[in-house]
Amino acid sequence: MMAKLLKLRVLTPAGEVFVGRARSMVAPAWDGRVGILPGHAPFLTLLGEGPLALKTDSGDAREFGVSGGVMKVEANDVTVLADRVAG
């Protein structure tokens, strides 16, 4: 059975950092780390500073350092609008 995936976009003002599918992700929200799996309820949160880790659809682990911004989760569509992304 094909598992559901997250459609993830990590964007900064200067451009796209990551666009692709992910099995799961952990984001640094303003008040602590938040794990997102497919099927998450609609969710909107401010971002703090820290690593954004994700597992791509092929099972590879990716990690970015993000700081500041906002994350929106809606119907397996995840949009991360970060001020800064490293890595």
Added chain:
Amino acid sequence: MASSQDVLRRIKSVRNTRKITRTMELIATSKLKRAIDRMAAARPYADALTGLVGGLYSPFLAQEYPLLRRPAETKRAAVLLLTANRGFCGAFNSNLIREARSRLEALEAGGVEVELHVSGKKGLAYFRFRGAKIASFTTEIGDSPEPDDAEQLVAPLWRRFATGELDAVHVVSSEFRSAISTPPRTRQLLPIEPPAVGTPVDAFITSPATGEIVGRLLPRYLRSAVYRALVENAAGEQGARRAAMKSATDNAGDILETLTRNYNRARQAQITQEIAEIVGGAAALE
């Protein structure tokens, strides 16, 4: 008539000029391409953020967040003019300056106290020469503006808007319709016109509360708008420069053609005359 030596010298000079303008055209073409890429790269973030702000906005929030305040009357306004640091780009800078001037005059005619903020050497030089009062300026923003540049430009303005020192902020920059069409335009940055697009987020779990998120997003929204204006302006500058340098190169080519024709004609006339003299001399000997 100029001697053939003089014509030769001019040909050489025009040829050198053409070499320079052609090189500038090529450089502008490659910079234009990069600038357009940057514009495209900035769009997803700007669109997503606009959608969010539009979805989160409600008139109720306007009373709570000073950045959303809508002054009943405009007493003090700021105009932020974005120009290039360099010339050789046709009417690009003068169009922007003209737009800024007419905006300043229109505001002043309406009894508004206006202050002028300038980015770019060209705008700065013009308004300094005219002796206009410049509230702040920067010439640090180059061909590839960064989001941080936008923040530094606009952050002091939104802070002063929030405290009530300013009632409106306008940005004069060029709109990049295409590489050959970059008309100047004024956009109202503050008070914020809530974006018409955006999906309502009523069904969302928000953390922290919606209002708090809006408060944090608004400065980013303003920065994004100014960043967009900066990259559009950078692209417009390169587009205008490419067009100006192309026509300069073409003109140099036309001049070269005329000069070469003159030179050849003069040389041919000289040869003809020499032959006539030789023939005349030979005939005199017989």
